[in-house]
Amino acid sequence: WKWISPTRSEYMGDAMLLPNGNFLAHFSQTRQTYEVVSHSGEIVWHVSHYNGKVGCTYCTRSESFRAIRFYTSPVVQAFQSFNSRNGQHTLLQFTTFSTINTPYPKNGLVTVSVGNKMVWKQEFCFLPHWQPTCVQVSLPVEAIQESVFVLAVMEGLGSDMRTTLVR
Secondary structure (H helix, E strand, O other): OOOOOOOOOOOOEEEEEOOOOOEEEEEOOOOEEEEEOOOOOOEEEEEEEEOOEEOOOOOOOOOOOOOOOEOOOOEEEEEEEEEOOOOOEEEEEEEEEOOEOOOOOEEEEEEEEEOOEEEEEEEEEEOOOOOOEEEEEEEEHHHHOOOOOEEEEEEOOOOOOEEEEEO
């Protein structure tokens, strides 16, 4: 993969692969940050930052070291639901990423609700450095006989940060 950026930096800067497959490219000297779609090179987000003020046209020399992307709720991908071989359990499986790239594991919680009733709660740990965290939940078939249920993934036990999937 190759992306030709509209700017450059001879020193300092950063590039980071994001959980959604895009890249975050930061150029310290020119104080530009881009989120780029990896398969097409399309710029989906860009910010110029001068002297701590976004979009300021006059600036004094002050480079920034690194830009960090974070999400307001955990990223959930590749959700699957299927019955076990013996037909007695429903298996829910998905991949999730923490809201921010951190060198430490973080606590997470997954809940499954039908209507207003929580039928399953399970703790897990988000892997550090935005490694994909695979979570699998095995529920008795009776627990989710309804065709619609809510799967909530929360970061930090007791936190209200969540991603919700509906089936």
